[in-house]
Amino acid sequence: MSIDRKTITTIASELDQCELMVHDRVKITDAYPNLTWDDAYAIQDAIRQLKIGRGARIVGLKAGLTSRAKMRQMGVDTPIFGFLADYFNVPDGGVIDTKTLIHPKVEPEIAFVMKAALKGPGCHIAQVMVATDFVLPAMEVIDSRYRDFKFDLKSVIADNCSASRFVTGGRIASPSAFDLRTLGVVLEKNGEPVGFGAGAAVMGHPAQAVAALANELGRRDQEIPVGSIVLSGGITGAVSAAAGDSFTLREQFLGSVGVRFV
Numbered sequence: 482m483s484i485d486r487k488t489i490t491t492i493a494s495e496l497d498q499c500e501l502m503v504h505d506r507v508k509i510t511d512a513y514p515n516l517t518w519d520d521a522y523a524i525q526d527a528i529r530q531l532k533i534g535r536g537a538r539i540v541g542l543k544a545g546l547t548s549r550a551k552m553r554q555m556g557v558d559t560p561i562f563g564f565l566a567d568y569f570n571v572p573d574g575g576v577i578d579t580k581t582l583i584h585p586k587v588e589p590e591i592a593f594v595m596k597a598a599l600k601g602p603g604c605h606i607a608q609v610m611v612a613t614d615f616v617l618p619a620m621e622v623i624d625s626r627y628r629d630f631k632f633d634l635k636s637v638i639a640d641n642c643s644a645s646r647f648v649t650g651g652r653i654a655s656p657s658a659f660d661l662r663t664l665g666v667v668l669e670k671n672g673e674p675v676g677f678g679a680g681a682a683v684m685g686h687p688a689q690a691v692a693a694l695a696n697e698l699g700r701r702d703q704e705i706p707v708g709s710i711v712l713s714g715g716i717t718g719a720v721s722a723a724a725g726d727s728f729t730l731r732e733q734f735l736g737s738v739g740v741r742f743v
């Protein structure tokens with residue numbers, strides 16, 4: 482740790498307020514250049530505690546920067562992990578008010594829902610497959626609290642990996658019903674296809690991202706709890722959303738999920 486408990490709480494509260502008040506800021510490593518990985522996750526954990534303190538429930542977890550497309554877009558090269566609170570969830574076909582977000586972007590993802598807890602170290606794809614109840618299509622809406630989405634890995638981890646909203650829908654299926662690597666996805670914005678990919682874009686197999694999440698949590702003596710929804714990461718680059726835009730995500734065999742921004 483390079484910063485003390487009080488500083489962790491202060492930064493967590495500032496980032497949490499940026500989300501709630503819908504304003505951006507510069508990345509935190511500008512002021513704290515010696516921030517460590519553990520500091521960054523400690524700030525994220527403190528944000529989680531602030532939300533729990535206000536009555537939010539933690540319903541899931543997310544892996545981010547798990548595809549080359551996302552790493553290239555953000556100029557970084559390591560997966561990162563965050564949490565999902567209940568109020569992030571938007572129903573399929575629902576509406577997101579852009580006045581509540583800073584500069585939202587949409588990502589096509591495959592979500593996993595767990596029927597058993599998973600904890601690293603040593604967690605691998607086979608264990609993820611056994612512990613997964615079902616997979617389903619998901620759009621993640623990310624909304625970095627940093628100006629123009631400009632950050633480094635430690636800053637974005639502290640900011641709960643830009644987590645903001647997520648929409649699930651379509652059909653559920655067993656993770657072994659078909660090969661998740663060749664599962665095709667198409668993201669449409671206002672009826673135009675804007676992103677295409679397949680499951681293998683995420684670490685060769687999206688379950689690999691869930692295993693990596695379990696291993697990172699294990700390092701911090703945490704686990705993926707049973708019943709969690711896990712977002713495995715954007716398959717394509719994220720697409721900007723503004724008032725008036727509608728998005729549909731189609732996933733092979735799994736149907737579609739939609740959301741509208743007003």
Ligand code: OOG
Pocket residue numbers: 543544545546547548551555588621623624625630637642643644713714715
């Ligand atoms: C960080 C979050 C990335 C994903 O799926 O790759 C993410 C960001 O790009 O702001 O959620």
Ligand code: MG
Pocket residue numbers: 543544545588590621623712714715
């Ligand atoms: Mg994502």
